Amino acid sequence: MLKKIGSKMFKPELWESNKPNTPLVRALMEEYKDKFNWRADGRDSLMDVGCAGGGHTMEFVLPILPKNFDRLIGIDNSSEMIAYAHKTYSRPNIEFKTFDIVEGDTKKLPQVDHIVSLYVFHLLSDHEKAVTNMFDVLKPGGDCFLAHLRYFGLYTAYELISRDPKWSKYITDVNDVIIPSYFSKCPESDLEQLLKKCGFKSVEVSSREASFEVGDFNVLKDLIKTVASLYKGIPLAQHDDFTNDLTHHAIDAFNSFSYNKHSTTSKVFFPGATLVAYSKK
């Protein structure tokens, strides 16, 4: 059982306008779209677990479905994210539902042919429960595609700030926030074992290094503000100060602030790596 705390994300407008994982999601969906076990009749149903405000669901998941697909369901434990997705993207066969993949009762979800979950696992408190719940939701023969952070520069910044005397009194354990694969020597085999333990077959796990372009200093600050778990233990009155300091730690840690003299934009690049798993029920 993981010690990590679970986390929702807030502020759908901030996330949806700054998603740093867009190039990776685009490339992964393109790479895997033909691998899914699509139905012969094209009446597929797919659940996007941790869909946030639905932007990636619509831009990259919807297009891989057959034209006459039956149902696309986005779930997220953040009611703010789901309200945004519902208002912006709902249609008769595209729906969004508030549901926690760790804590929720899967009997309340429909069974689907496919599950996709993009950059969500680093926020979950209990990976085994989440994978078991995904397995339950899949129809027999269904398949599951997971992609999530194995490593992310922001975690290094969080480790640094946890040692800063100004903040160390509030941060009791970095493991509450940082995904275990960040510390693991064999994260691919950890994930493969977990998927197999929960009943999945034909498990294929791989890993790719890729930096994330986060935008300028203010965009990075906005991104940090969307992740509730980073603020665990930090008094509310000091949230703005903490956001500022964490952003500075992140920039300093990677010397990742590059200024383009020919434009007014500054860009922050973070080293990162993604774990990818495709498996069948």
Ligand SMILES: C[S@@+](CC[C@H](N)C(=O)[O-])C[C@H]1O[C@@H](n2cnc3c(N)ncnc32)[C@H](O)[C@@H]1O
């Ligand atoms: C980094 S965002 C990625 C969103 C989306 N998949 C994308 O690529 O844009 C992760 C999302 O997972 C959601 N999430 C976190 N824990 C969850 C849980 N236990 N159950 C369902 N969703 C969860 C967060 O609220 C957030 O919207």
